Amino acid sequence: MYARSLVAVFLLLVCSSICTAWQAGPSPIGKRIESFALDNCYGKPVAMSDFDDRELIAVVFLGTECPLAKLYGRRLAQLQTKYAEQGVTIIGINSNKHDSMTELLAYQNRFDIPFPMLKDVGNRVADVFGASRTPEVFLLDRQRVIRYHGRIDDQYGVGYSREAPMRNDLAIAIDELLAGKDISSARTDVVGCHIGRVKPIEPSGEITFTKHIAPILNARCVSCHREGEIAPFTLTSYKDVMGWEDTIIEVIDENRMPPWFANPEHGRFANDARLSERERELIVTWIDNGMPEGDAADLPEPPQFVAGWKIPEPDQVIQMRKEPFTVPAQGVVDYQRFVVDPGWDEDKYIVATEARPQNVAVVHHILAFVIPPGKKDVDLEQVLAGYAPGSLPVVCPDGVAVHVKAGSKLLFELHYTPNGTEQTDLSYVGVCFTEKEKVQKPLIGRIAVNTKFQIPAHDDDYEVRAKYKVQEDEALLSMTPHMHLRGKAFRYEARFPNGEREVLLDIPRYDFNWQLKYVLAEPKKLPRGTVVECTAWYDNSGSNLSNPDPGREVGWGDQSWDEMMIGFMETVPTAE
Template sequence: MKILPFRKNLLAAALAALAATLPVVASAAAATADSAPRKIEGFTLRDYRGQEHSLPNADEANVVVVAFLGVECPLAKLYAGRLEQLQKEFADQSVRFIGIDSNRQDSVTELADYAEAQQVTFPLLKDPGNKVADLFGAERTPQVFVLDQSRTIRYAGAIDDQYGIGIQRKQPTARYLADAVTSLLADKPVSLAQTAAVGCQIGRMSAAKPTGEITYSKHIAPIFQSRCAECHRPGEIAPFPLLTYDDALGWEPTILEVIAENRMPPWLANPAHGEFKNDARLSDEEKTLIRTWVENGSPEGDPADLPAPREFAEGWRYRDPDQVIRMNDKPFDVPAEGVVDYQYYVVDPGWDEDKYVVAAEARPDNRAVVHHIIAYVLPPGSDPRKDHERRQMLVGYAPGSPPAVFGDGRAMLIKAGSKLLFELHYTPNGVAQSDLSYIGVTFTEADQVKSLVEGVAIVNPRFEIPPGSDNYEVVAQVKAPKDLFILRMMPHMHLRGKAFRYEAVYADGKREVLLDVPKYDFNWQLSYELAKPKFLPKGTEVVCTAAYDNSKGNPSNPDPDATVHWGEQSWDEMMIGFCDVVAAEDERQEVKAAVIE
């Protein structure tokens, strides 16, 4: 086991990584149609051009596929292309495809934009009042129904198993929809009649008349503004905005679901251990207000009660940096679907003298497809392909993550001649795109620095996770060579990561949990900034314990039959406990007095 000791090497400040495979809206608790086959008598709807379409008669198509879609649902974007592919696959076999949008929040204009962006050629119909969704018993987008020649439902559920909550396989391992159509065309029974449809809840018209004292303007808008709007606004990665009352209408069922499951806002730390400056959790009172508001029919209230609009920084969020460094000299092309390997670029920033960094910010050029960015410092003479232990994280990006700003006279030291290694993870969203991300760095002079932030990587790269193991533990530890304050922690694993814990073991044998992440999620690789710096006396051992699930029970597992080792790509694994510390003797006395008991 290799241990990287506490030292004057500088490792990064903030990284809150998001695997934007399914931001916000996916759910495993999906509903499907009743188990007994049901005949659909027929319907007529208009497409986004105003043309009427009816359920095809028996002599017009042997099989009909009805797909319920939503214009802002990430899965509905990813699977639009798959439905197009299947339509072409069965083009000469008397199979008709129909798309239906039953969301109250989706306009006809937005449906037309969706059809153009996703290059959909089959009819896309608007379902006012969600009457056809009710007829089918559709609950989510995307959700498909396969009708035989008598227009009886023979299959209902997911299209395939390639995408799900935190799941993004290179290829589907089960083609539910294609198999159902193939069986019906061969006049055979469908072997699997139902699967769980995973995706956004359909935004139905509310059955409740708006009433009650809890209103959007007075109670809900302040919550959404402070807790959600950082990501849920135009140009950011979240799939729909939450800036106005009209923005929220139709998304209430999804909002209730994600807050009930504690999936939104994203926060993975066990509240029993530690207090954190960037704790994103909703309070119980906030959750109750949202639930009550929805149960009462989502009343708008008096617009005069609205809070002042929140101002979001456009461009750099700290200040204009002293230097902007791009990941490459040309963009990377992101495909429409599938899994994209991590991309790595070595860049020479031209640092021919020591640099003292007081702030850094990583910015995606194309937020729609950037899962995360990490910019590592490569010390002079290091080999980016081999010297993994010599890398120092400078800054990272994840949706909603703030820039790395040290403040209080703190800075990170980067030695002259160092280069940068950009690591980028992309998540396709159904449309081929490109990206040319970059970072901005702000410097200060050496005589302005009161204390140096030291980056620590608590690493164990020598492990073998056996096939099928559902709770394989890997441990790494470091010992503080002097009195220190720990400022921030960020666990890092890949798709098999299950749990991660930081503990302090003091000289007298006492153990204290500094951070506990009992349900690690690769898609939300968050950093945890302590509300107050934590004092660690000289000799304190910081122990990191990582648990991995390499079993078939882990739906994100790329290959449960593989023995897994350390590696760069997401189908390999890593075990790193990042943290930022400062030497106690460099800190102000009043800070020490506030945290040392």
């Protein structure tokens, strides 16, 4: 039954890449805030003293493009409605230099914000509070003294997302203050994007955006960070980058962007997304020098992205279902699976496939599996098509095709991530066929899989192994490790018939949110008798913030709170 609902998530939350955790510094707790005045999104001045009749004021710093600020927009609106009659007011402040009044107004309208949204030009109010992230909360008492500082709740964090908050920190702090009690947890970690501050650095130096930085962004970033794609902000122009420099530096320094987790000591990969040391050095130096724009004549031509199919015009387009699926505004959406009959009454030989989201704003991955005729479960070795932001379609070399038997059905598996507003999606897959006579070799999926394991509760380094033995000489093309929320590390190792061993792929820091396919730069010959051994390590302890229940023994299961252990591979026979 496990095959029916295989989970293979390429991307869970974009905020796992650009949202980061605030590091503890001097505590603002106990600091009194004098009244300030800022313009609201309609251009009208609003002062904190306008709310002198309010018992409590929650000042929340927000950004219009920060993924967490989008997810929490409506939740803040609900909190304002809940506590308004008890004398509580929320004030939203935007201190980002790159967010305009128009964008601030759009944010307020999009999330039905009932409280004032103010523009902090020059980030002077953010400096008074010591705010550094969005969203970041400062709860003021009747004397306008900061009594709580931190997050709204703990539902979202760096690399994890819960179905619901375990602790509603801001609401608890409000309740305790209103009841005259001390706040039980007055300071919590803040997770979010850096505030895009105005900085007193005069641009200088020879490294410029137009000549040095734009080419790097074009090659590494804008496939996702452009208009209409899933990334939360664009990086297609000099203006786009302004305000995101601190976030860019942080995610590069922590090796979270571009997403790539292979140990460079083992193997070479055609789709290696890492920045080179020279590229890192250029970006860091440019930011340190105040980000000079440079000569417009040096600006490279922008990359061209195909608007339609990347494969040849498909012979057949298959929708995931008849009616669109509704994606809620927030929360965690379980993996959606839809069985489709493509009407294949004869064997098909497929040379190209492309999975395409109808709504790129909320689709994080698509997988289409083959269900063999007469079977209920998918064939784990036949993943017909897959999509993740920035991914490429499957195009077989000349003479190579995927063989699918007559009567087969398809299982669409989709992973959605809410972005703050309700959305709909009707994704689809395009396929190109060829005649049997033109096929010389099949493209074959292989797996090393272990379904018989039990990870003990609280174990932070549990090991599980699985093997695949090569029956006939073949060439390995790619590898895709797969685990769930407790996945910690993964390794592929080949044991050749002559006794030699080789690490094919090593993932020392596995990330459930970014499950990638690792495509070899050159096919690896695997002689008959070779054993590919996959080893997976799991962290079922409380130190794993993604862990839904450290006290539970965990075995194989369909959902993300269960576990899986699969080493996917793609091969072709070396013989005709």
